Structures are given as C-alpha cells and as structure tokens.
Amino acid sequence: MDMRRVETSRPVLPNLHGHLARSFPSSQSLASSQNSPGASTPNSWAANPWARGTGTPETSPPSTRAHSPELKPKATTEDGNTSPVVGSPDTPQIPKAVKNICFVGAGFVGGPTAAVIAYHNPEILVNVVDLNEQRVAAWNSCHLPIHENGLLKVVRTARDGTLGTTVTLPDLDRAIELDARQPNLVFSTKVVEAIEEADIIFICVNTPTKTYGLGAGSMADVSAIESATRTVAKNAREGTIIVEKSTVPCGTARMIQDILRYHRPETSFEVLSNPEFLAEGTAVENLMHPDRILIGSAQTLPGLRAAAALKAVYAAWVPAARIVTVNTFSSELAKLVANTMLAQRISSMNAVSAMCEELGLGADVDDVSLALGKDSRIGPKFLQAGVGFGGSCFEKDILNLAYLASELRLDAVAEYWLGILRINEYQRQRYARNVVRELNGSLRGKKIAVLGFAFKDGTNDTRNSIAVHIIKDLAEEMPREIAIFDPGCARADILDEIQNSGLTQSQLERIKICTGWRETAQDSSAVCVLTQWKHFRGCQMGRPPKLSGTETKLVDLSLLQAHQHDSPTEMRIRALEDLARREQQSPIEDPLGRLKPLTPCPEGCKDCTLGIGSPEEAETVDWVEVAQMMQEPRWVFDGRNVVNTLELQALGFRVRGIGKGPW
Numbered sequence: 001m002d003m004r005r006v007e008t009s010r011p012v013l014p015n016l017h018g019h020l021a022r023s024f025p026s027s028q029s030l031a032s033s034q035n036s037p038g039a040s041t042p043n044s045w046a047a048n049p050w051a052r053g054t055g056t057p058e059t060s061p062p063s064t065r066a067h068s069p070e071l072k073p074k075a076t077t078e079d080g081n082t083s084p085v086v087g088s089p090d091t092p093q094i095p096k097a098v099k100n101i102c103f104v105g106a107g108f109v110g111g112p113t114a115a116v117i118a119y120h121n122p123e124i125l126v127n128v129v130d131l132n133e134q135r136v137a138a139w140n141s142c143h144l145p146i147h148e149n150g151l152l153k154v155v156r157t158a159r160d161g162t163l164g165t166t167v168t169l170p171d172l173d174r175a176i177e178l179d180a181r182q183p184n185l186v187f188s189t190k191v192v193e194a195i196e197e198a199d200i201i202f203i204c205v206n207t208p209t210k211t212y213g214l215g216a217g218s219m220a221d222v223s224a225i226e227s228a229t230r231t232v233a234k235n236a237r238e239g240t241i242i243v244e245k246s247t248v249p250c251g252t253a254r255m256i257q258d259i260l261r262y263h264r265p266e267t268s269f270e271v272l273s274n275p276e277f278l279a280e281g282t283a284v285e286n287l288m289h290p291d292r293i294l295i296g297s298a299q300t301l302p303g304l305r306a307a308a309a310l311k312a313v314y315a316a317w318v319p320a321a322r323i324v325t326v327n328t329f330s331s332e333l334a335k336l337v338a339n340t341m342l343a344q345r346i347s348s349m350n351a352v353s354a355m356c357e358e359l360g361l362g363a364d365v366d367d368v369s370l371a372l373g374k375d376s377r378i379g380p381k382f383l384q385a386g387v388g389f390g391g392s393c394f395e396k397d398i399l400n401l402a403y404l405a406s407e408l409r410l411d412a413v414a415e416y417w418l419g420i421l422r423i424n425e426y427q428r429q430r431y432a433r434n435v436v437r438e439l440n441g442s443l444r445g446k447k448i449a450v451l452g453f454a455f456k457d458g459t460n461d462t463r464n465s466i467a468v469h470i471i472k473d474l475a476e477e478m479p480r481e482i483a484i485f486d487p488g489c490a491r492a493d494i495l496d497e498i499q500n501s502g503l504t505q506s507q508l509e510r511i512k513i514c515t516g517w518r519e520t521a522q523d524s525s526a527v528c529v530l531t532q533w534k535h536f537r538g539c540q541m542g543r544p545p546k547l548s549g550t551e552t553k554l555v556d557l558s559l560l561q562a563h564q565h566d567s568p569t570e571m572r573i574r575a576l577e578d579l580a581r582r583e584q585q586s587p588i589e590d591p592l593g594r595l596k597p598l599t600p601c602p603e604g605c606k607d608c609t610l611g612i613g614s615p616e617e618a619e620t621v622d623w624v625e626v627a628q629m630m631q632e633p634r635w636v637f638d639g640r641n642v643v644n645t646l647e648l649q650a651l652g653f654r655v656r657g658i659g660k661g662p663w
C-alpha cells in the first residue's frame with residue numbers, strides 16, 4: 001500500500017464537493033473500470049475491484065455545479081447535535097403545517113414507517129403509493145405483504161379507522177370516552193395523484209447493489225430513486241419537502257436536487273435526508289421507540305425550516321431529545337456507517353468463533369460475548385456469533401461505503417470495510433465445509449434437514465439469506481435431499497431465492513420445501529439450524545419460549561394520568577390497552593374493542609388457505625421426537641447457538657455449535 005499516494009490524493013480542504021467532483025467519470029476512468037478484473041461480477045468485493053480512479057457513482061454531481069451552502073457554521077448542542085445558531089438569521093421559523101404526506105414505495109420500510117406516522121398523526125393524511133399492484137392489494141387486505149409483530153393492528157387502526165368506545169377499568173378514577181378515529185392511511189397505485197397533493201414526500205424505494213455494468217457488485221443502484229424523483233419533479237407542488245428515506249450513497253440528495261432543478265428550474269424544493277434504522281422482525285417496536293430519528297438538511301433557512309416541519313411530524317410520538325438534526329451529507333453517511341459498524345461487530349465475533357473452535361481448549365464464543373458485553377463501552381448487542389449476517393442491507397451498505405472510500409482513493413479504508421464481508425463469507429463457507437466434513441466428507445445418499453431460511457427470526461424476508469448460500473454449498477455435494485422448513489416464510493419466497501441461487505436442475509430437484517419440522521427432520525442424517533427462531537430451541541427447554549408479542553408489559557402510568565385530562569393520543573391509548581391487558585390477564589391485541597372488523601377475504605383466498613407467515617401458530621420442535629426419526633448418529637449443526645447442547649446430547653444427538661470447541 002502506497003500510503004504517500006493516499007495522503008497526497010486528499011484535497012487541501014475537507015471539501016465534500018471536491019471529493020464528489022473528483023469521482024465523476026472521465027473517459028479514462030471508465031475505460032480502466034471496464035478493464036478492472038472482477039468489476040462485472042456480483043461478488044467482486046472479494047478482492048477490491050476498484051483500481052484507483054476507476055468507476056464512479058452515477059449519482060455524483062457534475063464537477064461544475066456551484067458549491068451549495070450546506071456546510072454553513074452552526075452551533076453544537078450538549079448532546080453533540082448540530083442546530084442553528086440561536087438568535088441568528090438561520091433560526092428556523094414555525095414549520096409549515098403538514099396535512100398530507102406521500103410515501104413512494106410500499107416495501108419493508110415504506111409500509112411500516114408510513115403506518116406508524118399515520119397512526120400517531122391522525123390529522124395527517126398519509127398516502128402510500130407503489131407501482132407493484134400486488135403489494136398494494138396486500139396492504140389493503142388482512143394479509144399484509146410483510147410479517148411484523150404488531151403491524152396489522154397499527155395498519156388497521158390508521159387504514160380502517162376505529163370504533164368509538166368507553167373505557168372503564170378499576171384502576172381509572174373515571175370512565176374515558178375514546179372517539180371513533182377516521183381512516184388516514186391509504187395504500188394505492190395512484191403515484192401521480194398522491195405526489196400532487198403532498199406537503200412531504202418520502203422516497204422509499206429500493207437501492208440494491210448494481211448487478212450490471214459499471215460498478216457491478218459494488219455500487220448502489222439508484223435508478224429507482226432517479227425514476228421516483230423524476231415523477232416527483234414533474235408533479236409535486238411548489239414548496240413540497242422531499243425526504244430521502246432509502247439508504248443511499250453519500251451525495252444522493254444533491255442528485256435529487258439536480259433532477260428537481262432540471263425538470264422544474266423555476267421551483268424550489270428542499271431535500272432532506274432521513275434514513276431509517278428499523279430492523280426487520282422488530283420494525284414496529286423500533287418505529288414506536290426509536291433510538292434516534294436522524295434528519296439531515298441544508299444548513300440554510302429554508303433547509304432548517306423543512307427539517308423543523310419533518311421534526312414536527314415525528315414529535316407526535318418521539319421525544320425531542322431523540323430527534324437529531326445534522327447536515328444532509330453527514331446524515332447520508334451516518335446511515336451507511338451505522339450498518340457497517342453493526343456488521344463489523346458480528347464479523348468480529350464470527351472471527352473469534354473460528355478461533356474458539358480451532359483452539360480446542362473449550363473457549364466458548366458465547367462466554368466471550370457475555371464478558372465483552374458487560375463492558376459498558378462495548379455493550380451487549382450485536383455480539384452473537386452465527387453463520388454470518390444476511391439480509392438485504394448490511395452487505396449492500398458496506399459495499400456502498402467501501403465504494404465511496406475507493407472513489408475517494410482511500411484504498412486502505414475501502415479494504416478495511418471489505419474485510420467485514422470477507423469474514424462473513426468465510427464464516428458461512430466454514431460452516432458448510434464443517435457439515436460435509438463431519439458427515440465423512442460426502443453427502444451422497446444422505447438427507448439434510450434445514451431449519452430456518454429467513455435471514456433472521458421474526459421476519460418473512462428471505463432476501464440474501466445466509467441459508468441460501470449454505471444450501472447452495474451443500475447441494476453441490478449432491479445429497480439425496482435437502483429439506484427446508486421456516487415457520488415464517490412463504491414457500492414461494494423460499495423457492496424463488498433458491499431458484500435464483502445458480503443451482504443446476506439436478507441440484508434443484510433434490511430440494512424440498514416442507515410445511516413443518518417433522519416432515520423436514522424425518523429420516524435425515526443431519527439437522528442444520530440456520531435461523532434463530534425460538535421454535536428451534538425446542539420444547540425440552542423447560543417452559544416453551546414465549547413468542548414475542550405476548551409478554552406482559554409494564555404500564556406507563558404517567559401516560560395514563562395525562563390521559564385522564566388531555567386528548568387521547570395513540571401513545572396514551574396504548575398505555576390504556578396495556579392496563580386493560582394486565583387487568584384481563586390476557587395478551588389480546590385489542591382489549592378496548594376499538595378495531596373495526598376486517599373485511600372478509602374473497603372466497604378461495606389463497607393466502608388464507610396457505611396460512612402464509614404465521615410463526616406464532618407454528619409448533620415448537622420436539623427434539624425427543626426428532627431423535628426418533630433421524631438417522632444415526634443424529635447430527636445437529638447449530639448455526640445460531642439456539643439449542644441446549646447438553647440436553648440434546650443427553651437425547652443422543654451429536655451437536656456442533658458455532659465457536660464451541662473443536663469441530
């Protein structure tokens with residue numbers, strides 16, 4: 001590594017515009033990128049594919065653009081937040097009243113985020129639009145397109161409105177009247193109409209890694225953002241605030257401004273960055289109680305005013321101290337760095353797990369995590385070793401960040417980030433290799449049972465699941481059958497992922513997707529646990545584990561007291577519901593009877609008959625029964641460290657966990 005070259009390539013001033021301008025393609029950089037090895041392979045991060053000066057995010061602004069005033073001086077508050085200088089001409093005025101919000105993109109993020117915003121702001125009409133008719137139809141039915149705990153109730157409350165009711169509970173000193181709530185959440189395909197009416201538009205479309213052309217396998221594909229922005233540019237009212245909710249390359253807000261200016265040169269729009277930090281499986285909880293809401297804006301009067309308007313929307317339920325406002329590009333960058341650092345923790349523990357296994361001294365990665373997590377500087381979260389991280393975001397966002405570093409000619413920095421992905425790939429390959437090795441180096445004639453396909457528990461999302469990579473590696477060993485069961489995923493989604501994983505026809509024919517663990521484990525030589533569903537811990541572990549959503553909650557009495565005097569916000573109604581559940585000793589979803597009955601599905605509704613994505617109803621694995629139906633010597637390869645090794649060993653299983661002694 002030529003450190004001197006890296007040093008001298010830095011601009012004299014820390015000037016973002018300079019960096020991005022430099023990354024704009026010249027004919028030379030394009031040519032060298034096309035010649036660079038691996039530039040067109042989707043997994044080209046395996047070796048840094050970006051030779052110095054090659055490739056360019058399509059999103060970068062032209063180098064000739066005038067510098068914008070985004071980086072004006074500002075004050076820093078005690079909590080490190082930046083805010084306009086008090087009393088300066090930059091102080092934002094009272095934010096514009098927001099009456100109508102449009103979400104473009106009704107996916108994993110757009111749908112739940114829109115629903116929670118609508119839920120807490122009953123006076124704002126929230127339109128969620130998508131080009132995908134099927135997805136919109138699902139949002140309008142009782143079979144939402146994504147499985148998230150508590151989501152259906154939030155959607156029903158805002159989408160369908162509620163019934164009025166009187167609440168009388170022994171703990172309340174008087175009856176409380178709850179008025180009927182009017183619907184304020186609409187899902188549709190009417191993209192143009194919704195954009196025309198909006199005061200704020202959230203762009204919430206997909207930003208996958210490019211799979212073609214320049215930067216394939218590394219650069220973010222922002223074509224959906226471009227396309228949505230063009231529709232916004234042509235149809236939005238003057239003064240509408242545009243919010244980039246999608247995770248984007250740093251500098252995208254400027255690309256959005258550019259498109260807006262091109263189509264509407266006479267009209268001014270403010271573009272805000274407001275990245276989303278929810279994790280799938282806990283989306284509603286994360287949206288209801290976010291660690292922080294991050295809003296990036298231009299540090300100009302109109303920019304700060306727009307940020308204040310967005311802040312007011314969140315302030316309906318998020319405490320002000322949790323709403324962080326910064327400049328636009330810090331916000332864009334912070335999102336990529338947040339995901340990269342979370343993934344970095346996982347890769348660190350996975351690296352430790354390999355060491356524990358090879359040491360052969362009994363060092364246990366879970367013990368190491370426990371010890372580390374007690375250090376308040378490290379904290380206990382995201383230290384769980386496993387088969388590696390999956391999902392639609394970590395990998396693409398790390399690639400996105402590394403690509404930016406590479407474009408900035410910071411090769412050492414890019415390499416540093418890419419190391420996280422290398423460990424991730426190493427970990428999952430190591431797992432598959434170990435399975436084959438323990439089964440005497442051959443899977444021929446053997447059946448392998450796979451428990452878990454979703455990239456994590458609590459979700460039906462199969463995108464970029466680690467399971468598909470491991471199944472592919474195992475399928476190459478030509479087993480008799482690979483049987484797969486996941487309590488949360490739809491069969492069609494699993495099949496789709498597998499069919500797109502590059503298996504041959506003969507390998508595909510050996511794969512079977514099952515509807516329960518019995519059928520999966522029957523006559524198998526090994527069970528591979530690849531998702532950390534609680535169901536897989538087994539009913540041997542004392543009391544069956546509670547599925548999330550049924551826990552008895554602590555009642556927030558301060559909210560209840562406030563409720564007796566003020567208008568009932570949804571936060572307060574939730575506190576009332578918690579109280580009612582406690583008194584009824586029942587975890588029912590709607591203890592106050594506010595929800596309107598669901599419109600019945602049409603006759604023969606296929607989602608009703610398939611029972612898609614209902615993990616609450618799925619049966620917990622009975623390992624005693626599994627032991628009886630498996631082939632000797634009954635291998636369990638626990639890729640998530642969910643089973644109780646000692647108990648399973650007592651039942652006659654051979655158990656191998658992650659980071660738990662010699663393989």
Ligand SMILES: NC(=O)C1=CN([C@@H]2O[C@H](COP(=O)(O)OP(=O)(O)OC[C@H]3O[C@@H](n4cnc5c(N)ncnc54)[C@H](O)[C@@H]3O)[C@@H](O)[C@H]2O)C=CC1
Pocket residue numbers: 104105106107108109110129130131132135191204205206207224227228245246247248276277278279280392393
């Ligand atoms: N999935 C997750 O947990 C998180 C995702 N993100 C980010 O949020 C963004 C969206 O992610 P997901 O919701 O998972 O994607 P998704 O693929 O589930 O949803 C995107 C939706 O946008 C729609 N769409 C695309 N172009 C459109 C257009 N021009 N007009 C109308 N609709 C259009 C698609 O039909 C699709 O339904 C991505 O940038 C992602 O990185 C951020 C935090 C969490």
Ligand SMILES: O=C(O)[C@H]1O[C@H](OP(=O)(O)OP(=O)(O)OC[C@H]2O[C@@H](n3ccc(=O)[nH]c3=O)[C@H](O)[C@@H]2O)[C@H](O)[C@@H](O)[C@@H]1O
Pocket residue numbers: 247276277278279280281339342346381382383384385386387388389390391392393394455456457
């Ligand atoms: O930008 C995004 O899309 C989101 O990405 C992640 O959320 P998500 O991918 O939904 O789920 P995580 O809980 O982060 O899990 C990601 C993967 O890491 C794995 N993981 C997680 C934690 C851990 O300790 N060990 C571990 O292997 C999970 O099993 C899963 O495969 C982040 O946690 C969110 O904050 C972020 O908004």
